[in-house]
Amino acid sequence: MHEENGYIKGRGAQKNVDNRFFAASYEMRDDFLNYCEAEGDRADDNRTHYLEVFPKTIVNKVESRDVGMEFSMNAYQGCEHGCIYCYARNSHEYWGYSAGLDFERKILVKKNAPLLLEEKLRSKNWKAHPIVMSGNTDCYQPAEKRFQITRQCLEVFLKYRHPVAIITKNALISRDMDIVSALAKENLIGVNVSITSMNEKTRQLLEPRTATIAKRLETVKRLAEHGVPVNVMLAPIIPGINSHEILPLAKAAADAGALSIAHTVVRLNGAIGEIFTDWIQKAMPDRAEKVLNQIRACHNGALHDSRWGERMRGEGEFAEMMRSQMAMARRRFFAGKQFPELNTALYEQYKGGQLSLF
Structure with missing residues (x-):
């Protein structure tokens, strides 16, 4: 599980951090580790555990004005992809876990998500708005290959001709191309694929269990x-x-073939600041302080910024340089292209759910 320098291969976070809502804390003591070694046991087997939960609702109203979505849903909480910078890590604390290793090793599975979604879409008061899958965690993370909750939800969206958007960094969406393409024929789906580097080594460190760059x-x-x-x-x-x-x-x-691009500047809010700092000191010790200082330069001297409108775009010289390069990229590579608005007009005809899937 561990390399000689103690780096946990195949994971983003390199430790669990204290849950801010708990008075007690967790510590891996040296005497316990020595005992495990003497007994030939592993103190930590690094396995992923799937835990079923039973939410009462699945569609969430998004209050943030920065993220460009009104409603979202998440079939899973926690994400095995293990992206070290992920803003969703903090949400795992609400479930009683750590934002560190727990976030990527204790995956909460909402098997009743398709039923809850259909219940929402059949509601008399619901009006069609694009619902974003993966507003918090990736709906095509490795758990999806086993549980197929995302696929079942897409079937519901198609049944009711309701618009849906997806955010993912996993190639598993290709498995569902039959449903995705059927939605696309009626302009009911848009997909956001996250690609953060062209360097595979960088990808492996930042996002250890995601699809390769080539596959994305x-x-x-x-x-x-x-x-x-x-x-x-x-x-x-x-x-x-x-x-x-x-x-x-x-x-x-x-x-x-992408129609558009977007970017955000990294911000390390909540427990993520400690997790990222620990990670970069182990993964990239030669440039750790340089990177951390440049992140601070984008957020008025801190590792994060909570101000609406500024927290995801950053400020200062480095953030302005990124915006300039994005503007140049759009002029050079995306001139004349436009990401379409999704179709909300069909839903009322199919709201009763009587019409067939295909």
């Missing part, structure tokens, strides 16, 4: 060939790690 670009191409509008998220941009890759990333996205 291939996924963008396949979606585009099936008439599915794709936006590529160059997010987050981390100064000193991938900030020099904006133009190459944009060109690769355009060449694969």
Whole structure:
């Protein structure tokens, strides 16, 4: 499980941090580790555990004005992808777990999500608004291959001709191309594929259990060939790690068939600041302080910024440089292209659910 320097291979976070809602804390003591070694036991087997939960609702109203969505739903809480910078890590504390390793090793599975979604879409008071799958955690993370909750939800969206958007960094969406392409024919789906680096080694460190860069670009191409509008998220941009890759990333996205690109500047709010700092000191010790200082330069001297309108775009010299490069990329590679608005007009005809799936 561990390399010689103690780095946990295949994971983003390198430790669990204290849950802010708990008075007690968890500590892996040296005497316990020595005991395990003497007994030939493992103190930590690094396995992923799937835990079923039973929410009462699945569609959430999004209050943030920064993220560009009104409603979201998440089939899973926690995410095995293990992206070290993920803003969703903090939400795992509400479930009683750590935002660190727990976030990527204790995955909460909502098997009743398709039923709850259908109940929502059949509600007399519901009006069609695009619902974003993966507003918090990736709906195509490894758990989806086993549980197929996302696929079942897409079947519900198609049954009711309701618009849906997806955010993912996994090629598994290709498995559901039959449903995705059927939705696309009626302009009911848009897909956002996240690609943060063209360097596979960087990808493995930042996002250890995600699809490779090549597979993600291939996924963008396949979606585009099936008439599915794709936006590529160059997010987050981390100064000193991938900030020099904006133009190459944009060109690769355009060449694969994406209609648009977007970016955010990394911000390390809540427990993520401690988790990221610990990670970079182990994963990239030669540039750890440089990167952390440049992140602070984007957020008025802190690792994060909570101000609406500023927290995801950043400020200062580095953030302005990123915006300039994004503007240049759009002019060079995306001129004349536009990501379409999704169709909300069909839903009322299918709201009763009487019509067949295909």
